[in-house]
Amino acid sequence: MKREQAGATVVEFALVLITFLAFMFAILDFSRMLFTWSAVNEATRAGARYAAVCDSTANAALVLAKMQALAPQIQTANIGWDPPGCGPTSCIGVRVTVTGMNYNFITPIAGLARLGAIPMPNFATYLTREDMRQDTNSAAICP
Numbered sequence: 041m042k043r044e045q046a047g048a049t050v051v052e053f054a055l056v057l058i059t060f061l062a063f064m065f066a067i068l069d070f071s072r073m074l075f076t077w078s079a080v081n082e083a084t085r086a087g088a089r090y091a092a093v094c095d096s097t098a099n100a101a102l103v104l105a106k107m108q109a110l111a112p113q114i115q116t117a118n119i120g121w122d123p124p125g126c127g128p129t130s131c132i133g134v135r136v137t138v139t140g141m142n143y144n145f146i147t148p149i150a151g152l153a154r155l156g157a158i159p160m161p162n163f164a165t166y167l168t169r170e171d172m173r174q175d176t177n178s179a180a181i182c183p
Contacts, residue, residue: 133168
C-alpha cells in the first residue's frame with residue numbers, strides 16, 4: 041500500500057505550488073501596476089511643480105527629464121501653458137498631461153493567458169503660479 045502512494049504527495053505538492061505561484065505572480069503584477077500608476081501620477085505633479093516654478097515655456101525638455109526621473113516609462117508629456125503663447129511674466133498656470141501609457145505584464149502567467157498591454161488612463165495636473173508662491177511678475181530662471 042505504501043509503495044503505490046509514494047509519489048502522491050509530490051504530485052499534490054506540485055499542483056498546490058503551481059496554484060500558489062500563479063496567485064503570487066498575479067498579486068505581484070497587480071502591485072507593480074498600481075505602483076506604476078502612482079509613479080506616473082506623481083511625475084505629472086512634479087512636472088507641473090517644476091514648470092510652475094521655472095516659469096519658462098522653453099523648459100519643456102527639463103520638465104520631461106524631471107518626470108522621467110520618477111517614472112522612466114514616460115516617453116512624452118504634453119505641457120500646456122495658460123494662456124497659450126504666454127511669456128515668463130504673463131503665464132497664469134501650467135497643465136502637464138501624460139497620455140498613451142500602457143502597462144506591460146512581466147510575469148509568464150500573463151503571456152500564457154495572452155494578455156496584452158493594458159492601457160492606463162490619462163494623467164493630468166494643473167497648477168497656477170500662485171500655488172507655488174511664484175510672483176506672476178517675476179522673471180526668475182530655474183536652475
